[in-house]
Amino acid sequence: MAEWLIEDGIGETRAIRVEAGEIVAAKVAWPGELAAGAVVKAKLASRSAGSKRGTARLDDGTEILVDRLPKEASEGASIRIEITRAEIGEGSRVKRAQGRPSDKPLRPAPTLADILKAEGHSVRTVHRFPVEGWDELASDALEGAISFDGGSLLLSPTPAMTLIDIDGVLAPKPLSLAAVPAIADALHRFDIGGSIGIDFPTIEAKADRREVDEALENALSTFPHERTAMNGFGFVQVVSRLTGPSILHRYRRHRMASLARILARRAEGVTEPGTLVLHCHPGVASFISDDWQALLARRTGRQVRIESDGGLAPHAGFAQAVQP
Incomplete structure (x- = not known):
């Protein structure tokens, strides 16, 4: 089985699987949640x-x-x-x-590491991921948009299902085929499960629709699921096991709370000496609790200060070290 890397962040535990130096799958857990297995x-x-x-x-x-x-x-x-x-x-x-x-003893939910080990994976906890890409993954989840050569995906969590819309300048068949790898990548990187609707461009010929179906089947060969064949309007439904919110669900619904966690992670990576100052939108600052600040101070060995700025866009927060 694959090796997963675990990073215990402030307010968030992150797990990634890496291939050829790239993040190909990810999972997130927030402490204190009533999660599957509890x-x-x-x-x-x-x-x-x-x-x-x-x-x-x-x-x-x-x-x-x-x-x-x-x-x-x-x-x-x-x-x-x-x-x-x-x-x-x-x-x-x-x-x-x-x-x-259940007649099982009372217990908290298993950790990400516990879940991955139970699935037979190798797990290694690291202070910080040894590859780049988490910030880009988080940004993609917040925006719900992914670009690929010739087009883009728009991902929308809805009460019924996670919808994936495909847009681009190519003709319907080549656009659909170009979108397939990006779709498979998004499902793994955002840990998306449950009911998933994929709205491909309308493809007239049955043979062309079958070719896209086959490409999708191959791309999702390592993603446990059931799915429908593409109908005449280009729609495909994929269903997989669901035990909790995906990264997409979590970051889109709890945007400010997610941005606060992202900022805390960036702050941990500041290496210059001095007081650690986190500049952020007031909505983001409201989620950085005293406990988080104290934990950040312990982890970095420095004083921490929050500078709330209503002129900053929520996603534009940054951390820097300043001299007294």
């Missing part, structure tokens, strides 16, 4: 008569959709639940976490 104690809040599905509620008010409820489970009863899918924000809607009853 076993929690809750109360059954609601259940329709005769249904195996219901809603459970944690002490902090978090609601979980529960399946496979036993007949004897009644409203108000304590229940132990294993989380099977984390909460996911899509568009204007938040899909609640999902789980099922």
Whole structure:
């Protein structure tokens, strides 16, 4: 199996797989999340008569959709639940976490390293990734746009599915074939799962549509999934396992919080001596907590100061070392 590199950042754990010096796959976890694999104690809040599905509620008010409820489970009863899918924000809607009853001991969610090891991968924790490319990956996820030779992809998380639209100057068939590698790359680099809709240009000839289908099948050979054949309007649906938000979902929905994490990572990389000053938009600054500042100070061995500037675009934050 492949080797994954883990970087424990401030407010974010990142994992990447590298081939030929390039990031070809990535995953992200934020601490404190109710993620897949956690076993929690809750109360059954609601259940329709005769249904195996219901809603459970944690002490902090978090609601979980529960399946496979036993007949004897009644409203108000304590229940132990294993989380099977984390909460996911899509568009204007938040899909609640999902789980099922369990007799396993209470436990927090497994770490990224635990998950990757359980899948049989080799895992190595590093202070900082030895290859460039994380900032570009994060920027692509924030923008939801990827360029390729002859066109571009626009990726949009929606309540129904992640949509991938293809645009470009080439004719429909060559544009579609050129987009296929970029699509496969995006699914791996952004850790996208669940229902995925790909809107290719309309291709009239069945033989040409079949050729694009075959190219897509080859490109997704290492991406576990099921999919439809391209229909006459150029649409393909891909379905894969989903246990939590993709990097695309996470960064697009929580833009300011994501930019704060990106800025903290940049600040850790400043090597010049002096007080570490983080210049950023007020919306970004609001997510850099006192705990984060203290952790950044410990990691870098220097004083840390936040300079909030409403004139800076949210994505334009930067860190620098200044002399007293």
